[in-house]
Amino acid sequence: MEKKRLGALAVITILLAAFPGLNPEVYYLSFMFSVFMYVVLASSWNFIGGYAGYLSFGHAAFFGIGAFATAKMAELFALTPPLAIFASLPAAALAALVALVIGYPCLKIRGPYFAVVTLCFAFVVDLAVKNIEWLGGAEGLWMKTMDIPEQLSRTIMYELMLLLMAITLTVAWWLGRSRLGAGLRAVRADEEVAETMAIPTARLKIQAFVLSAFFPGIAGGLFAYYLTYIHPDVVFNINISILIVLMAMFGGGGTWLGPIIGAVLLTVVNEGLSTFAQAEIARIIYGALFIVVTIFMPNGIIDFFRKKNGRG
């Protein structure tokens, strides 16, 4: 069963990788790019939020740190575009480092308090970046564009984000089966008991938090390249943080498939609605969707179907 899933992932990835070969319109490439990005964000959020049950409402901060660090490094070292994409790796390392520093005190507090402290953290980072002139302040940063046709550059970004998604999902798959994952599930079920059973909860939580900050960091870097212009309001947007949480929980937190389903579904629905309906009406339907799904599937979509198949 589990092996099959990984196989399915590989097949789908290869098929998706071949997609630009069909010479599709740029719109579809961009759209798929954002779907992949949200899968990356929701899946990596799931490491800490889903498995360990620590709802981080500040994941946009790591995304934004990745984006800004990449842009700044590209500017400082005058990196040319192909090379500059690799700047997203050290940028992600920075995001992970921040997660380590922040996670150490914050992961001690639980439940809704953790959610609020991470929310505050995202605000603080956002406001700090806006107020630091060196990072572009409220004006944001520009990046050099690739000197190649749009179709090609979009294809490159598409493939890179797809690669990142495949890596993230493989890591997520590994995590679900590893000791780390098992430990995190124990933390979620009952932290005191886990501690008594000699599970090093504090260390596991930090590891998961750092890991779950790393991938959004890379995604942020790629996103910066994709937009070529970044602004704190875009990459630190509080709605991204909330959206990540909702996507993961919507599909089903703590499962491998849940965040994928949630991210794909919500991105597609949001995009579809904004194409076919007036903006406000679209948002209202979008909001109603959250309500309907929570009422009928309060534990996420995955859980709902598992129960239906009698495997709850």
Added chain:
Amino acid sequence: MMGMVYALLGVGFSLTWGVMHVIHISHAAFGLLGAYLAYSLLQHFGVDPVVSAAVSAPLLFLAACGIYQLLIKPITKAREIIVASMILTFGLAIILENVMVLIWKADPRIMTPTYASGALIVGPFYFQHPHLVGFGMSLVGITAVYLFLKKTYTGMAVRAAWQQPEAAQLYGVNLYRISMITFALAVSTAGAGGIGLALLNSFEPHSHNLWLIYLFLVVIVGGVGNIVGTALAGLIIGVITGLSMAFLPFQWVNLVTFGLLMVFLIFRPHGLFKQVV
């Protein structure tokens, strides 16, 4: 001044969180709805905001009863009610926000009652009349909630449900009914608080996001479910933002506020004050 109004908004938020374990993301959106209703009443019929607070509070109370029965009650059996309620009320907040955009457009509004330009000067202090009205309204609102919880039978049942839900049920307290009343009460105080806030600041359909952050701030500093604590926390935060506004450039004010909240959460996650029920 502002702190007290946030406290009025916060009281309801704190109650739903404490009693029902529901984090009500759309709480501030309901406040905003109250503010818009009052705004329209003032614009078209010249109704004073204080009067419209008295009108909209029972209306919101009834609306909230309906929302509780239709939306909140079904999710009380969820594995993690806090998460489910956050997702659900987030959806509700989106709906409310966009309905308000449709009705009142996205422009910022400001409430201008007849006494808007008046001010009371006491020594070196300068109080604008609308601010005083907002402050007074909040004080009355919070006192009313406090008395309701302390003195009435229903209020005692609410407190019982909050401390020991199972035990309260054994003593014949209907948890669903109590939750409904709590929720409805919270929403109607949110409406009044929203009007109070609208007397102090301009507002637009997206304002509720920022209001919500302040709500979290007030409630957590005061301690979840602690009415007196929430009121005090509101005052303290009002003073802190006031001071930082006086001494710091404007864009740093929020940074200081959120930074403080973070530090606070790390060291005193259960509120500044001892839990008094």
